[in-house]
Amino acid sequence: xxxxxxxxxxxxxxxxxxxxxxxxxxxxxxxxxxxxxxxxxxxxxxxxxxxxxxxxxxxxxxxxxxxxxxxxxxxxxxxxxxxxxxxxxxxxxxxxxxxxxxxxxxxxxxxxxxxxxxxxxxxxxxxxxxxxxxxxxxxxxxxxxxxxxxxxxxxxxxxxxxxxxxxxxxxxxxxxxxxxxxxxxxxxxxxxxxxxxxxxxxxxxxxxxxxxxxxxxxxxxxxxxxxxxxxxxxxxxxxxxxxxxxxxxxxxxxxxxxxxxxxxxxxxxxxxxxxxxxxxxxxxxxxxxxxxxxxxxxxxxxxxxxxxxxxxxxxxxxxxxxxxxxxxxxxxxxxxxxxxxxx
Amino acid sequence: xxxxxxxxxxxxxxxxxxxxxxxxxxxxxxxxxxxxxxxxxxxxxxxxxxxxxxxxxxxxxxxxxxxxxxxxxxxxxxxxxxxxxxxxxxxxxxxxxxxxxxxxxxxxxxxxxxxxxxxxxxxxxxxxxxxxxxxxxxxxxxxxxxxxxxxxxxxxxxxxxxxxxxxxxxxxxxxxxxxxxxxxxxxxxxxxxxxxxxxxxxxxxxxxxxxxxxxxxxxxxxxxxxxxxxxxxxxxxxxxxxxxxxxxxxxxxxxxxxxxxxxxxxxxxxxxxxxxxxxxxxxxxxxxxxxxxxxxxxxxxxxxxxxxxxxxxxxxxxxxxxxxxxxxxxxxxxxxxxxxxxx
Numbered sequence: 001x002x003x004x005x006x007x008x009x010x011x012x013x014x015x016x017x018x019x020x021x022x023x024x025x026x027x028x029x030x031x032x033x034x035x036x037x038x039x040x041x042x043x044x045x046x047x048x049x050x051x052x053x054x055x056x057x058x059x060x061x062x063x064x065x066x067x068x069x070x071x072x073x074x075x076x077x078x079x080x081x082x083x084x085x086x087x088x089x090x091x092x093x094x095x096x097x098x099x100x101x102x103x104x105x106x107x108x109x110x111x112x113x114x115x116x117x118x119x120x121x122x123x124x125x126x127x128x129x130x131x132x133x134x135x136x137x138x139x140x141x142x143x144x145x146x147x148x149x150x151x152x153x154x155x156x157x158x159x160x161x162x163x164x165x166x167x168x169x170x171x172x173x174x175x176x177x178x179x180x181x182x183x184x185x186x187x188x189x190x191x192x193x194x195x196x197x198x199x200x201x202x203x204x205x206x207x208x209x210x211x212x213x214x215x216x217x218x219x220x221x222x223x224x225x226x227x228x229x230x231x232x233x234x235x236x237x238x239x240x241x242x243x244x245x246x247x248x249x250x251x252x253x254x255x256x257x258x259x260x261x262x263x264x265x266x267x268x269x270x271x272x273x274x275x276x277x278x279x280x281x282x283x284x285x286x287x288x289x290x291x292x293x294x295x296x297x298x299x300x301x302x303x304x305x306x307x308x309x310x311x312x313x314x315x316x317x318x319x320x321x322x323x324x325x326x327x328x329x330x331x332x333x334x335x336x337x338x339x340x341x342x343x
Numbered sequence: 344x345x346x347x348x349x350x351x352x353x354x355x356x357x358x359x360x361x362x363x364x365x366x367x368x369x370x371x372x373x374x375x376x377x378x379x380x381x382x383x384x385x386x387x388x389x390x391x392x393x394x395x396x397x398x399x400x401x402x403x404x405x406x407x408x409x410x411x412x413x414x415x416x417x418x419x420x421x422x423x424x425x426x427x428x429x430x431x432x433x434x435x436x437x438x439x440x441x442x443x444x445x446x447x448x449x450x451x452x453x454x455x456x457x458x459x460x461x462x463x464x465x466x467x468x469x470x471x472x473x474x475x476x477x478x479x480x481x482x483x484x485x486x487x488x489x490x491x492x493x494x495x496x497x498x499x500x501x502x503x504x505x506x507x508x509x510x511x512x513x514x515x516x517x518x519x520x521x522x523x524x525x526x527x528x529x530x531x532x533x534x535x536x537x538x539x540x541x542x543x544x545x546x547x548x549x550x551x552x553x554x555x556x557x558x559x560x561x562x563x564x565x566x567x568x569x570x571x572x573x574x575x576x577x578x579x580x581x582x583x584x585x586x587x588x589x590x591x592x593x594x595x596x597x598x599x600x601x602x603x604x605x606x607x608x609x610x611x612x613x614x615x616x617x618x619x620x621x622x623x624x625x626x627x628x629x630x631x632x633x634x635x636x637x638x639x640x641x642x643x644x645x646x647x648x649x650x651x652x653x654x655x656x657x658x659x660x661x662x663x664x665x666x667x668x669x670x671x672x673x674x675x676x677x678x679x680x681x682x683x684x685x686x
Contacts, residue, residue: 067429075435076424086410086673092418093683101444101685274675277682286678325670330429332617332662335629339620340436342444 024215025203031222032231035203036196036320046233047117047191049132052184054191057169062189064165064328065182070155072145074099075340079186082138083113085325088274089193094282095254098138099146100342107254109282114322115270117191118234124280125259126239131187136179149179154338156182161331195271195320202317210317217314220307225299229266235318239263242280243297250283272315287312367558368546374565375574378546379539379663389576390460390534392475395527397534400512405532407508407671408525413498415488417442418683422478422529425487426456428668431617432536437625438597441481442489443685450597452625457665458613460534461577467623468602469582474530479522492522497681499525504674538614538663545660553660560657563650568642572609578661582606585623586640593626613661630655 037043048054065071069078077098082091089112095103096110108124116122122134138144139152156162156177166177169185199218201209210218221227229240242248242264258264264280277283278290288308295303303311380386391397408414412421420441425434432455438446439453451467459465465477481487482495499505499520509520512528542561544552553561564570572583585591585607601607607623620626621633631651638646646654 069427069430070435074440076440081419084412086671087412088675092413092676093685097417097419097685103685276676285682319675322672327668327670328429329665332431333435333619339628342436342440342446 022207022215024219025205027222028203028218031227033203033222033227033235034231034233035200036194036233038200038204043194047194049130049188049191052132052188054188055169057165058185058188059192060328061162061165061169062185062187063325064162064330065156065186066189067328068330070330070333070337070340071139071147071152071182072099073147073151073340074342076342077145079113079135079138082110082144085113085193085322088112088271089114089116090275092276094277096144098144099142102143104143104254106256107281108256109277109280111265111267112271112275113190114193114195114320115234115268117194118232119237119265119268120234121237121239121265124256124265126263126265127259131190132180132184135183135186135190139183151338152179152182153177158334158336158338159331160334193323195322197270197318197320199314199317200320211313213310213313214317215314217310217312218317220303221311221314224295224301224303224307224311226294226311229298230269235269236266237268238266240266240298245300246297248297249293250279250281253281253283256280269315270318270320273312273319287315365550365558367562368548370565371546371561371570374570376546376565376570376578377574377576378543379537379576381543381547386537390537392473392531392534395475395531397531398512400508401528401531402535404505404508404512405528405530406668407505407673408499408529409532410671411673413673413676413680413683414482414490414495414525415442416490416494416683417685419685420488422456422481425453425481428456428536428665431455431614432457432459433618435619437620439487441487442485445486447486447597449599450624451599452620452623454608454610455614455618456533457536457538457663458577458611460537461575462580462608462611463577464580464582464608467599467608469606469608470602474533475523475527478526478529478533482526494681495522495525496520497679501677501679501681502674503677536666538665540613540661540663542657542660543663554656556653556656557660558657560653560655561660563646564654564657567638567644567646567650569637569654572641573612578612579609580611581609583609583641588643589640591640592636593622593624596624596626599623612658613663615658616655616662630658 037046044054066079069076069081071078082096082098083089084091091097091110094109095107097103111124116131122128122131123137128134128137139147140149163177166181167173167175198209229238230236232238239259240263242258273287276287277285278287284290284293288305291308291311292303295301380389387397409422412419412424414421425439425441426432427434434440434453437452438450440446454467459474465471465474466480471477471480482490483492506520509524510516510518541552572581573579575581582602583606585601616630619630620628621630627633627636631648634651634654635646638644
C-alpha cells in the first residue's frame with residue numbers, strides 16, 4: 001500500500017502547531033464533511049474489503065486486468081477506456097461509449113473510478129453494493145466491453161502468467177480463476193485509487209492548506225446546503241432524488257429515471273475539475289453552470305456568478321494526488337487465447 | 344534516457360570472458376544481423392533525431408500526448424489505443440479499428456511502436472520517412488483518430504500545462520505549439536521505445552544468453568534465408584516485394600497492394616511473440632504457421648514443423664525488456680478545450 005499518497009501538512013510535519021484556527025473546520029465537520037484519513041490504518045478501515053483483503057499481489061494483478069483490453073469481446077476496450085486514470089478516472093465524453101461505438105442507451109456518463117470506494121452504492125441507479133459487484137457489470141454490458149463470463153475466464157486461463165499470479169495472490173497452487181475472481185482483483189485495485197487533496201489536509205488540521213478564496217468557497221458550499229448530498233469522505237455517494245426541486249432542463253437527454261424510487265447516486269466532487277462533462281447525462285460542460293443548476297434544481301436556491309466562482313475555487317482544492325501507476329506490461333496471449341471479435 | 348534498459352550479460356558484468364564461442368555470431372553478423380548497442384552513446388547514434396534532439400523534457404511531454412485521447416476527434420482514441428505499450432505495442436486485432444469503430448479500409452494491421460525507430464520507412468507502404476512524419480498520419484486519418492490539425496492545435500493550446508511544457512522543452516518562452524510540434528514530441532517519445540533482448544546480449548558477446556534450441560533456431564533462420572529481409576538492428580524495416588514467390592493465400596483479405604512498385608515494409612521480428620496476429624493484413628494468428636508461409640511465399644523454401652518450432656524458440660529470445668513507463672496524469676481540459684465529437 002506504499003503507493004497510496006497520504007496527505008501531510010508541511011507545517012504539521014515540522015512540528016509546529018497547525019490546527020486550523022477558524023470555525024470553518026468545525027462547521028464543515030458538523031455538515032458531515034470528512035477527510036481522507038492521514039493514518040494508513042484509518043484509511044484501510046475505510047477502503048479494505050473484509051471478505052477479500054487488499055494485498056500488494058492482488059493490487060498488481062488487478063491493475064493488469066484493469067488495463068487489459070483482451071477481457072472485452074473486441075479486445076479493444078479495457079476498464080481504463082471509460083475510467084481512464086490519466087484523465088481524472090473518466091473518459092471525458094458525455095455518454096459512455098463502448099463496443100461497436102455504442103453509446104450508453106440511457107446516455108449515462110462514466111463516473112470516475114477515483115475514490116469510488118467511498119461511494120455507498122455503485123452505478124447511477126445505485127444497483128450495485130460495492131466495487132466487486134460493480135466491476136462485473138461493464139465487462140458484460142453489450143454497449144461497453146460486451147464480453148461473456150466464459151470469454152473472460154477463457155482469456156485469463158489461456159495466459160499462464162495470469163493463472164500463476166492468481167495462485168500466488170491467493171496462496172493456493174490449485175487456484176483456477178473464475179469470472180468473479182477477475183472482478184474481485186480489479187475491485188481491489190480500484191479500492192486503492194484514493195486521492196488525498198489539500199482539502200483533506202485542511203480538515204486534518206492544516207489551516208494554510210486552503211487559500212482565503214477556497215475557504216470562502218467552502219463556506220458558501222456549506223451555507224447553500226450542498227452538503228445535504230455532497231458529504232462524507234466521498235463528498236457524494238448516497239442516493240438522492242433528482243431533481244429534488246423544480247425541473248431539470250436537460251431531462252430530455254437520455255431516458256434515465258434513476259432507481260425504482262427515482263433516486264440517483266450523488267457523484268463525488270473529488271477531482272471534479274478534471275471530470276467534465278457533468279451530471280449523470282453529461283449534459284453540462286462548464287462547472288460554474290453546473291454549480292448554479294444544482295442550486296436551482298436540488299436546493300431551490302440561487303447561486304450567484306460570484307458565489308459559483310468561489311465554490312469552483314474550493315473545488316480546485318479537491319483535486320487530489322493520484323496514486324503512482326506504473327503502466328503494466330501484460331503477459332502475451334497464447335494460441336489458446338480466444339481471438340477478438342469486433343462484430 | 345535513464346529509462347531505456349540496456350542489456351548486459353551477467354557473465355560479462357562479472358569480468359569473466361563471455362565471448363560467444365561458436366561461429367554462429369559471426370554467421371549472424373555476416374547475414375546483416377545487428378544488436379541494439381550496449382553503449383548508450385552508440386544507441387543514441389541510432390535513435391536520435393539530429394533536427395530535434397531527444398531530451399528528457401521532450402520524452403515526458405511526448406509520452407503525455409501519446410497517451411492523450413483528447414487529440415482525437417472523439418476524445419476516446421490515443422496513439423496508445425492501437426499501439427498499446429501494455430500489449431507489445433499493438434492492439435491485437437487483425438485490422439486497425441478507430442473512429443466510429445471503422446476498420447482500416449485496406450485491412451491493415453497496426454505495426455508495433457516498439458523498435459519502430461529502427462525501421463527504414465514507416466507504414467506498410469513505406470510512405471513515411473521517419474516517426475515525426477508518421478505520427479501525423481493516424482491522428483488525421485478518418486478511420487483512426489479522425490482529427491484535423493486545427494483540432495489538435497486547439498486542444499493543446501487550450502491546456503496551459505501543455506503550452507508550458509512545450510515552452511520548457513524548447514527553452515523558448517514564446518513557443519506556441521503547432522501540429523508538427525505535437526507530432527515531433529510524440530515521435531521523440533517513440534524513439535526511446537527500444538527493447539533490448541537476450542538476442543542482443545548474445546550478439547554483443549554473451550554466449551549463454553541463448554539456449555541451445557534458440558541457437559539452433561537462429562541458425563535455421565539464417566540458413567533458410569529469412570535474413571534477406573529480416574535483418575539489421577530492426578530485424579526488418581526495409582521495403583520488399585510481397586509475395587516474392589508464388590501466391591499469398593490470404594491475398595483476398597483487404598485490397599492492399601503495397602507501394603507503387605508493389606513493395607511492402609518488412610515488419611520487425613522483435614517481440615513478435617507478443618504481436619499477433621501476423622502479416623500486414625493480420626490474417627494469421629499462429630506464429631509457426633506464419634513462419635512456414637513466409638518460407639513458401641518469400642523464399643520458396645519448405646520449413647518443416649520441427650524447424651518452425653525452433654525458429655519460434657529463437658523468436659522467444661527477441662522478446663525484449665520494455666522501457667519503464669509511469670502512466671501519465673494528464674493536465675485537465677479547460678473551458679477552451681473543444682468538446683469531443685463522436686460523430
